[in-house]
Amino acid sequence: MPLDPALRERILSAVADGFADQIAFTQELVRFPSTRGQEHAVQDHVFRALKARGYAMDRFAMDREAIAAHPGGAPVTDEHSDAPIVVGIHRPRTETGRSLILQAHVDVVPAGPAAMWTRPPFEPAVVDGWLHGRGGADMKAGLAANLFCLDALRRIGLQPAATVYVQSVVEEEATGNGALMAHLRGYRAEAALIPEPMEEQLVRANTGVLWFRLSVGGTPAHLREMGAGANAIDAAYRVIGALRDLEAALNREAPQHRHFDDAAHPINLNVGRIEGGDWPSSVPCWCRVDCRIALYPGMKPADMARRIEAVVADFARTDPFLAANPPEVAFNGFWAEGYVLEPGSEAEAVLGRAHAEATGEALRSFMSPCYLDARVYALYDRIPTLCYGPISQGIHAFDERVNLASLQRITGAMALFVAEWCGLEEIAP
Amino acid sequence: MPLDPALRERILSAVADGFADQIAFTQELVRFPSTRGQEHAVQDHVFRALKARGYAMDRFAMDREAIAAHPGGAPVTDEHSDAPIVVGIHRPRTETGRSLILQAHVDVVPAGPAAMWTRPPFEPAVVDGWLHGRGGADMKAGLAANLFCLDALRRIGLQPAATVYVQSVVEEEATGNGALMAHLRGYRAEAALIPEPMEEQLVRANTGVLWFRLSVGGTPAHLREMGAGANAIDAAYRVIGALRDLEAALNREAPQHRHFDDAAHPINLNVGRIEGGDWPSSVPCWCRVDCRIALYPGMKPADMARRIEAVVADFARTDPFLAANPPEVAFNGFWAEGYVLEPGSEAEAVLGRAHAEATGEALRSFMSPCYLDARVYALYDRIPTLCYGPISQGIHAFDERVNLASLQRITGAMALFVAEWCGLEEIAP
Numbered sequence: 001m002p003l004d005p006a007l008r009e010r011i012l013s014a015v016a017d018g019f020a021d022q023i024a025f026t027q028e029l030v031r032f033p034s035t036r037g038q039e040h041a042v043q044d045h046v047f048r049a050l051k052a053r054g055y056a057m058d059r060f061a062m063d064r065e066a067i068a069a070h071p072g073g074a075p076v077t078d079e080h081s082d083a084p085i086v087v088g089i090h091r092p093r094t095e096t097g098r099s100l101i102l103q104a105h106v107d108v109v110p111a112g113p114a115a116m117w118t119r120p121p122f123e124p125a126v127v128d129g130w131l132h133g134r135g136g137a138d139m140k141a142g143l144a145a146n147l148f149c150l151d152a153l154r155r156i157g158l159q160p161a162a163t164v165y166v167q168s169v170v171e172e173e174a175t176g177n178g179a180l181m182a183h184l185r186g187y188r189a190e191a192a193l194i195p196e197p198m199e200e201q202l203v204r205a206n207t208g209v210l211w212f213r214l215s216v217g218g219t220p221a222h223l224r225e226m227g228a229g230a231n232a233i234d235a236a237y238r239v240i241g242a243l244r245d246l247e248a249a250l251n252r253e254a255p256q257h258r259h260f261d262d263a264a265h266p267i268n269l270n271v272g273r274i275e276g277g278d279w280p281s282s283v284p285c286w287c288r289v290d291c292r293i294a295l296y297p298g299m300k301p302a303d304m305a306r307r308i309e310a311v312v313a314d315f316a317r318t319d320p321f322l323a324a325n326p327p328e329v330a331f332n333g334f335w336a337e338g339y340v341l342e343p344g345s346e347a348e349a350v351l352g353r354a355h356a357e358a359t360g361e362a363l364r365s366f367m368s369p370c371y372l373d374a375r376v377y378a379l380y381d382r383i384p385t386l387c388y389g390p391i392s393q394g395i396h397a398f399d400e401r402v403n404l405a406s407l408q409r410i411t412g413a414m415a416l417f418v419a420e421w422c423g424l425e426e427i428a429p
Numbered sequence: 430m431p432l433d434p435a436l437r438e439r440i441l442s443a444v445a446d447g448f449a450d451q452i453a454f455t456q457e458l459v460r461f462p463s464t465r466g467q468e469h470a471v472q473d474h475v476f477r478a479l480k481a482r483g484y485a486m487d488r489f490a491m492d493r494e495a496i497a498a499h500p501g502g503a504p505v506t507d508e509h510s511d512a513p514i515v516v517g518i519h520r521p522r523t524e525t526g527r528s529l530i531l532q533a534h535v536d537v538v539p540a541g542p543a544a545m546w547t548r549p550p551f552e553p554a555v556v557d558g559w560l561h562g563r564g565g566a567d568m569k570a571g572l573a574a575n576l577f578c579l580d581a582l583r584r585i586g587l588q589p590a591a592t593v594y595v596q597s598v599v600e601e602e603a604t605g606n607g608a609l610m611a612h613l614r615g616y617r618a619e620a621a622l623i624p625e626p627m628e629e630q631l632v633r634a635n636t637g638v639l640w641f642r643l644s645v646g647g648t649p650a651h652l653r654e655m656g657a658g659a660n661a662i663d664a665a666y667r668v669i670g671a672l673r674d675l676e677a678a679l680n681r682e683a684p685q686h687r688h689f690d691d692a693a694h695p696i697n698l699n700v701g702r703i704e705g706g707d708w709p710s711s712v713p714c715w716c717r718v719d720c721r722i723a724l725y726p727g728m729k730p731a732d733m734a735r736r737i738e739a740v741v742a743d744f745a746r747t748d749p750f751l752a753a754n755p756p757e758v759a760f761n762g763f764w765a766e767g768y769v770l771e772p773g774s775e776a777e778a779v780l781g782r783a784h785a786e787a788t789g790e791a792l793r794s795f796m797s798p799c800y801l802d803a804r805v806y807a808l809y810d811r812i813p814t815l816c817y818g819p820i821s822q823g824i825h826a827f828d829e830r831v832n833l834a835s836l837q838r839i840t841g842a843m844a845l846f847v848a849e850w851c852g853l854e855e856i857a858p
Contacts, residue, residue, distance in 0.1 A: 272709035277702035
C-alpha cells in the first residue's frame with residue numbers, strides 16, 4: 001500500500017538531514033584500499049558501524065567446501081580473499097512486513113597506473129558535486145546508502161516492521177563467492193536490493209560471467225634459430241583471435257535471447273591482463289592471458305567453459321606451433337550464470353513508486369552486461385532482486401566518481417522502498 | 430709463418446692435458462647465476478683466476494658519460510649492470526709478435542621458467558659429452574678457453590711474444606656497453622678473437638641490433654562501456670602487426686646487402702616480453718612490449734630508430750584509438766651497428782690454418798643475425814675481429830649446452846692461433 005504523502009516527505013527530509021554524514025561515511029570507506037584480499041580492515045570498520053547502530057551482528061568466513069559444492073561457486077585460487085562476510089541484522093518488535101536483504105560489496109578493482117588519475121585514488125574528494133575515489137561508486141556509496149536509508153527512518157522514530165539483513169560482502173569483483181557465502185550461511189528474505197551504480201535504473205537482465213586464463217607455452221630458441229622456435233606471445237594472440245570469433249558468434253545469437261534482442265554487443269570478451277617472456281632477445285616461451293567473457297541468462301557456466309575449451313583446442317589443431325604445444329585454459333574466477341528480473345513483481349512496483357517519488361521520473365530498466373551479485377538471490381533464492389543505484393563515471397577505470405545529488409535521490413528512494421516493502425513501526429521508547 | 434708441425438702437436442697435447450681442469454673451471458663459472466646486474470661475484474672470480482696466473486690486472490667501471498658520447502653507446506637504463514670490466518694483461522719479455530685481444534662476456538640471459546629445464550640451469554652437469562647450464566655455451570666456455578689456451582702454451586714453457594689482453598666484460602646481452610667500455614678504456618691490439626658459440630665457424634658478417642620498448646596507453650572503461658574505452662593489449666598487437674610489415678620489408682631488402690643476399694630471413698623482429706593490464710574485468714589501459722630488431726651492416730642505429738618511430742606513428746594515425754593515444758617508442762638497450770669481416774686478412778688466414786690443424790676441416794664462415802661484441806673492434810678499432818667458437822645447443826632457450834669435444838678442438842685452434850699470430854717465446858726461467 002502506497003505510503004502516506006506526509007510520511008514520504010518526512011522520510012525524504014530525514015535522508016536529506018543525514019546526507020552530510022552519509023558522504024563523510026562514504027569517504028571513510030573509500031580511504032580503505034580494499035582491493036581483493038585487502039578487505040579485512042574495511043570489513044571491521046563496517047562491522048563497527050553496524051554494531052554501533054544496534055544491529056545484531058554476524059561475521060563469518062568462506063566455507064570453501066560448501067562453495068565448491070554449489071553450482072554457482074567459483075574456483076578458490078591463491079588470490080582469493082579470506083576477509084570475512086559481515087551481516088548486521090535488524091529484527092522488528094513485531095514481524096508484520098516483508099523481509100529484505102540490503103547488500104553491498106567492499107572489494108574494489110585495482111586502481112591501475114597512478115599517473116592516469118587526476119587525484120590519488122584512495123584519497124576521496126568531493127569536486128563539483130561528485131565524490132571521487134576508487135570504489136566510491138562501485139560500490140561503497142551503495143554500502144553507505146544501505147546504512148543511511150535505515151538511519152533516516154530511525155531519525156524520525158521509525159524502523160522496518162520486518163527483518164532486514166544488511167550484508168557487506170567481498171569477492172564481488174572476482175568470483176561472487178562472498179554473496180554466495182551469505183546465501184550458504186542461510187540468510188533468506190522476500191526481496192533483495194543491491195545499490196550498485198546503475199544510473200538510477202533497475203537491472204532487468206544480467207549476463208553471467210566466466211573468467212579464464214589462457215596459457216601458451218613452448219620451446220623457445222635463440223634468435224638465430226628463430227624459425228626452429230616459436231614465439232609464445234605471437235601464438236597467444238592467434239588464440240585470442242579465435243576467441244574473438246567466438247565472441248562474434250555469441251553476439252550474433254543475441255536476437256534469440258529475451259532482453260538482449262536489441263543489444264548491439266551484449267557479450268564482451270575482455271583481454272584484461274597479459275604477461276609473457278623473459279628477455280627482449282630471447283624468443284618467449286610462455287604467455288599468460290587473463291580473460292573474462294559474458295554469457296546470456298540461461299546458459300550454464302560449464303557449457304560456456306566447454307565451448308571455450310573447444311574453440312581453443314580446435315584452433316590449436318590448425319596451428320603448427322600450437323598443435324605441438326596445446327594451450328591450456330584454466331577457469332580461475334567467476335563461474336556465474338546470468339539472471340532475469342521477471343517484470344510484474346510487487347517488489348518492483350514498490351521500488352517504482354519510491355523511485356518516482358524520490359526522483360520525479362518513472363523507473364526504467366535495462367540489461368547489464370556485467371557480473372552482479374544479484375544473481376545469487378535471483379537464481380538460488382528465486383526472490384525479486386533489485387539491482388538499482390546512483391549515477392557514476394569511471395568505474396573500473398580512472399577518476400571513478402559517484403554523483404552526490406543522484407546518491408541522495410537513490411538513498412531517498414531506498415528509504416521509501418524499505419518503508420513500504422517492510423512496513424514501519426515505531427522504535428521502542 | 431705456419432707453425433712447426435712438432436710444435437703444433439705439442440700445443441694440442443698441452444690443451445688436451447689441461448682440458449679436465451678447463452671443464453671444471455667452466456663449471457665453476459656456470460654456478461654463478463650472472464644475469465644482468467648480477468655479475469659482480471663472477472667477475473671477481475675471473476679477476477682472481479687471471480691474477481693467480483700472473484697477469485697484470487685492470488678492473489674498471491662503466492664511464493657513463495663516455496658511453497653516452499660514443500655513437501655505438503647504448504642507453505644506460507635502471508636495469509644496466511654496474512659490475513666491473515676485468516682485463517688481465519700479458520706482456521712478453523720481448524715484443525716481437527702481433528698483439529691480440531681475447532674477449533668474453535660473463536652476463537647470461539634469464540633462465541626462464543624452471544619447469545622447462547631438464548636440470549637446474551645454474552647447476553652445471555656433463556651429460557653424454559655436453560656441458561649443460563645457462564651461460565655455459567654463451568659464453569663461459571669461451572671465457573675459460575681464453576684462459577686455458579694460454580695455459581696450454583705455458584704448460585710447455587712458452588708464452589705469446591706479444592701483448593695479449595684477456596678481457597672479461599658484462600652487458601653483452603643487453604647493450605654491448607661492456608665491450609665498448611674496454612675500448613674506451615684504451616685497450617688496442619692488432620686483432621681480436623671472441624670465442625662465442627659459433628658452431629666451429631667464423632662470423633663473416635653480423636647484423637646490428639636495436640632494442641625498443643613500445644608503450645601503448647589509453648583510457649579504459651568498465652566493461653559495460655567497453656565501446657567507449659579501448660583495449661591497450663589489443664591495440665599493442667595492432668602496432669606489432671605494423672612492425673611485422675616493417676620486418677618483412679627489411680627482409681625483402683636482403684639481396685641488396687652483401688653477405689645477406691642468400692639469407693632467407695636475416696632481419697628478425699623479436700617480441701620478447703609483454704606486460705599489460707591490471708584486472709581481468711577491467712579494460713586494460715596500458716601495455717608494454719619489449720622488442721629487438723636486427724639491422725644490416727652499414728645501417729645506422731639512428732636511421733633504424735627513426736624508421737621504427739615512423740612506422741608506429743604512421744600506423745597510429747590510421748587507428749582511431751591509437752590516433753587519440755599515440756604509442757611511445759623508447760630505445761632502452763642495444764644501439765649497435767653490424768659489421769663485416771672483410772675476407773683476406775692475415776688474421777683470418779692464421780685462424781684458418783689453426784682450425785684446419787685442430788679439426789681436420791676447412792674453416793667456414795657465415796652470417797650471424799644477432800648482436801656480437803665483435804662489432805666494437807671491427808667498427809671502432811678497424812682490426813680483424815674473429816668471432817669463432819664451439820658447437821652448442823639451446824642458447825637463450827632451455828637445456829643450454831656446449832659440446833665438449835668441440836670445445837677442446839676450438840681451444841686447440843685458439844692456442845695454435847695465438848702461437849702463430851703473437852709468436853712464442855720461452856717463459857723466463
